[in-house]
Amino acid sequence: MDEHTPNESLKAEITAVRQRTLPEQFDRVLSLLKVLRRECPWDRKQTPQSLAHLLLEESYELVDAIDGNDDEELKKELGDLFLHVCFQAELGEESGKFTFNEVMDGLSRKLIHRHPHVFADTVAETEGDVLRNWESLKMKEGRKRLLEGVPKAMSELLRAYRVQKKVAGVGFDWPSGEGVLEKLAEEVRELQEAQGPREQEEEFGDILFTLVNYSRFIGTNPEDALRKATNKFMGRFENVEDRVQASGRSWQDHTPEELDTLWREAKNTLRPDSALHTPGEKRPG
Numbered sequence: 283m284d285e286h287t288p289n290e291s292l293k294a295e296i297t298a299v300r301q302r303t304l305p306e307q308f309d310r311v312l313s314l315l316k317v318l319r320r321e322c323p324w325d326r327k328q329t330p331q332s333l334a335h336l337l338l339e340e341s342y343e344l345v346d347a348i349d350g351n352d353d354e355e356l357k358k359e360l361g362d363l364f365l366h367v368c369f370q371a372e373l374g375e376e377s378g379k380f381t382f383n384e385v386m387d388g389l390s391r392k393l394i395h396r397h398p399h400v401f402a403d404t405v406a407e408t409e410g411d412v413l414r415n416w417e418s419l420k421m422k423e424g425r426k427r428l429l430e431g432v433p434k435a436m437s438e439l440l441r442a443y444r445v446q447k448k449v450a451g452v453g454f455d456w457p458s459g460e461g462v463l464e465k466l467a468e469e470v471r472e473l474q475e476a477q478g479p480r481e482q483e484e485e486f487g488d489i490l491f492t493l494v495n496y497s498r499f500i501g502t503n504p505e506d507a508l509r510k511a512t513n514k515f516m517g518r519f520e521n522v523e524d525r526v527q528a529s530g531r532s533w534q535d536h537t538p539e540e541l542d543t544l545w546r547e548a549k550n551t552l553r554p555d556s557a558l559h560t561p562g563e564k565r566p567g
Contacts (some may be wrong), residue, residue: 337366368521440505442494459499521548
């Protein structure tokens with residue numbers, strides 16, 4: 283075999299892949315998955331439950347790629363997440379519970395049904411109108427309680443946000459953000475006056491819940507805001523860590539005042555957006 287044959291074969295395969303239509307690519311992924319379920323020991327033993335934590339991990343990795351504005355990584359992570367969607371659908375088909383076709387058909391029907399302001403004659407001029415219509419339709423579909431669909435597996439910050447958006451969708455809400463800030467000040471006072479760990483924990487939880495509520499009024503998702511704040515802190519701390527290591531002295535050899543100076547220098551060195559890198563990456567300074 284000519285030494286250039288593998289390269290020519292690979293080029294031909296890449297060309298063939300690029301020339302496939304989207305339905306062909308979709309069918310190819312499903313076909314490969316079926317082969318893996320037959321031939322790969324790891325894939326054969328998987329269940330919906332065993333894959334659940336990996337589905338969450340892939341979702342987090344996708345969010346990391348989005349935060350990092352890394353289009354190549356985003357493309358890869360979208361593929362990884364799509365694989366897990368396909369895997370769950372394949373397991374559903376194998377068990378006879380449902381087919382992938384039913385999943386897609388159900389999704390299309392739901393998109394049409396939940397958007398009557400687009401596909402029918404319902405009027406919805408604002409985002410609030412859309413959300414109210416959405417929750418009303420879900421109740422008509424058979425839900426007995428408004429908060430039935432809030433997943434328990436969510437992070438508690440996001441779960442609180444989802445709960446508050448749902449109840450706001452039916453009008454159970456503060457008239458403005460000012461009232462929420464007043465409530466926050468009240469909750470802080472109650473925490474200061476709390477006696478014992480249990481009461482302190484309860485009041486602290488009330489503060490977090492109120493902060494999540496306020497996030498809606500400033501148009502931000504609390505999970506996004508906290509993730510960015512954590513990344514910002516980590517970026518600045520790593521800058522301080524670099525300076526401590528460069529000094530040749532240990533952390534314990536630095537006074538609190540010296541560490542505070544290094545922290546302020548890190549804040550001045552890192553632009554607000556540059557601190558939102560993926561922690562662990564090398565940065566100048």
